[in-house]
Amino acid sequence: MIPANFDYITVKSLDEALSLLAKHKDDAKILAGGHSLLPAMKLRLMQPKVLIDIGKIKELSYIKEEGGQIHIGAMTTHFQIETSALLQKSCPLLPETATQLGDMQVRNKGTIGGSVAHADPAADWPAAVIAVGAEIVVIGPKGERAIKADDFFVDMLTTSLQPGDLVKEVRFAAPKGKTGQAYMKVRHPASGFAVVGIAVTLTVDGGKCSASGIGVTGVSSKPYRAKSVEAALKGSALDAKSLAAAASHASDGISDAISELYATGEYRKHLAEIYTRRALETAAGRAK
Amino acid sequence: MKKISVTVNGTTHQSEIEPRLLLVHYLRDVLGLTGTHVGCETSLCGACTVMVDGQAVKSCTVLAAQADGSTVTTIEGLAAGGTLHPVQQAFWEHHGLQCGYCTPGMIMATAQILQRNPDPSEEEIRHGIEGNLCRCTGYQHIVQAVQCAAKKMKSQPAPANR
Numbered sequence: 446m447i448p449a450n451f452d453y454i455t456v457k458s459l460d461e462a463l464s465l466l467a468k469h470k471d472d473a474k475i476l477a478g479g480h481s482l483l484p485a486m487k488l489r490l491m492q493p494k495v496l497i498d499i500g501k502i503k504e505l506s507y508i509k510e511e512g513g514q515i516h517i518g519a520m521t522t523h524f525q526i527e528t529s530a531l532l533q534k535s536c537p538l539l540p541e542t543a544t545q546l547g548d549m550q551v552r553n554k555g556t557i558g559g560s561v562a563h564a565d566p567a568a569d570w571p572a573a574v575i576a577v578g579a580e581i582v583v584i585g586p587k588g589e590r591a592i593k594a595d596d597f598f599v600d601m602l603t604t605s606l607q608p609g610d611l612v613k614e615v616r617f618a619a620p621k622g623k624t625g626q627a628y629m630k631v632r633h634p635a636s637g638f639a640v641v642g643i644a645v646t647l648t649v650d651g652g653k654c655s656a657s658g659i660g661v662t663g664v665s666s667k668p669y670r671a672k673s674v675e676a677a678l679k680g681s682a683l684d685a686k687s688l689a690a691a692a693s694h695a696s697d698g699i700s701d702a703i704s705e706l707y708a709t710g711e712y713r714k715h716l717a718e719i720y721t722r723r724a725l726e727t728a729a730g731r732a733k
Numbered sequence: 734m735k736k737i738s739v740t741v742n743g744t745t746h747q748s749e750i751e752p753r754l755l756l757v758h759y760l761r762d763v764l765g766l767t768g769t770h771v772g773c774e775t776s777l778c779g780a781c782t783v784m785v786d787g788q789a790v791k792s793c794t795v796l797a798a799q800a801d802g803s804t805v806t807t808i809e810g811l812a813a814g815g816t817l818h819p820v821q822q823a824f825w826e827h828h829g830l831q832c833g834y835c836t837p838g839m840i841m842a843t844a845q846i847l848q849r850n851p852d853p854s855e856e857e858i859r860h861g862i863e864g865n866l867c868r869c870t871g872y873q874h875i876v877q878a879v880q881c882a883a884k885k886m887k888s889q890p891a892p893a894n895r
């Protein structure tokens with residue numbers, strides 16, 4: 446399995462990458478970790494004429510907290526997120542998501558920027574970035590802009606990125622107050638991708654849920670925010686009955702659940718409810 | 734064609750390659766290092782695992798061009814001066830293989846696991862080798878080999894960078 450021929454260009458800066466993207470337009474693809482792109486090229490599902498390798502752009506690999514905002518550079522690997530002391534302390538949902546993604550070798554190479562840009566409907570990051578209310582910071586021919594994660598994912602393998610755009614970073618407000626988080630997933634036994642993945646972040650005030658973020662991946666052709674679950678949780682107690690009631694709304698309004706040999710749409714919706722309940726219980730137990 | 738310079742097991746090679754050449758084929762077909770195996774070609778089995786700049790990667794999912802300027806360690810580079818690396822020794826002693834097809838990748842993955850966590854639990858070991866498939870052993874002896882390697886490495890640390 447060998448990809449079709451292409452020209453390969455390594456860039457050292459964002460500016461260089463942007464001008465090459467502008468020059469080669471649709472002929473070019475960004476190469477980040479290559480762990481979605483190269484498999485697709487080996488199967489000849491994709492045959493870009495030019496690969497622009499951004500792997501050596503140092504300025505795109507960072508995890509930092511500034512003024513209450515957490516910033517994660519596009520080229521930050523899953524492994525770096527998994528082992529980040531900053532994130533383990535201030536947003537453990539992300540390391541917990543990372544550790545369940547793929548396998549050790551995939552986590553060493555794959556990046557969060559590549560994952561969101563690729564928008565695989567079974568990818569893990571989309572659920573987590575929706576749950577924490579992240580923005581995807583994009584840089585393109587007209588400068589920089591921030592797109593809410595909720596609006597970034599448009600459809601299967603489709604985002605609101607425009608030609609010439611690059612994902613620069615993922616950023617979000619560091620969780621404040623008494624919070625509990627959890628990522629729970631049903632792994633596809635062969636691929637490791639999410640059959641269903643539920644990311645939860647809960648804020649607790651006086652024994653009640655004051656705010657929550659619930660991201661769901663795997664169920665539908667695009668990841669989504671479980672708004673009815675969030676609405677049911679608002680002001681609710683955190684006992685098993687209330688959490689189960691809220692979780693029962695996990696697939697409300699989803700009419701295009703993915704059906705394939707391994708899992709039918711109905712089964713995925715069922716799993717979404719069960720795993721939302723479990724993730725809520727775990728997150729509530731961790732809220733401190 | 735693209736010119737690359739890659740240091741493999743301590744030797745620097747200058748090569749001219751097609752950009753689409755995969756690292757595993759560069760190692761096997763250009764450099765003749767056939768210890769790194771090709772199992773699935775689809776990023777799933779881990780038989781092709783090597784270290785690039787100290788990180789275990791599946792070399793069927795990395796372009797040789799991406800490794801330009803990097804340091805690569807393959808299974809051939811693990812034993813220092815004819816003495817088996819403690820992980821190799823442990824796989825031998827615990828019979829952590831049957832046909833041996835998965836073994837080079839298993840051993841490279843194990844080296845990474847123990848580099849990062851010298852004292853892994855059984856669960857951490859199984860999580861660490863999730864990207865390496867073995868069709869023969871049922872993994873039990875592999876896990877035992879990793880546990881033994883951890884003990885060995887505590888008493889005789891492996892040389893730096895290996």
Ligand SMILES: Cc1cc2nc3c(=O)[nH]c(=O)nc-3n(C[C@H](O)[C@H](O)[C@H](O)COP(=O)(O)OP(=O)(O)OC[C@H]3O[C@@H](n4cnc5c(N)ncnc54)[C@H](O)[C@@H]3O)c2cc1C
Binds near residue numbers: 482
């Ligand atoms: C065996 C295996 C198992 C996996 N299991 C999982 C799993 O369980 N869960 C999961 O979520 N994922 C999984 N993945 C996918 C993995 O997480 C990929 O690393 C990730 O989806 C893509 O990141 P990348 O850096 O490798 O991107 P690449 O493959 O380099 O790029 C992917 C796409 O995004 C574009 N792109 C990349 N970076 C940018 C950028 N900064 N700006 C704009 N466009 C960009 C590329 O042009 C390309 O179209 C798995 C992959 C493999 C090989």
Ligand code: FES
Binds near residue numbers: 772773775776779
């Ligand atoms: S040959 Fe590379 S993962 Fe199987």
Ligand code: FES
Binds near residue numbers: 830831835868869870
């Ligand atoms: S020993 Fe045969 S595949 Fe592992």
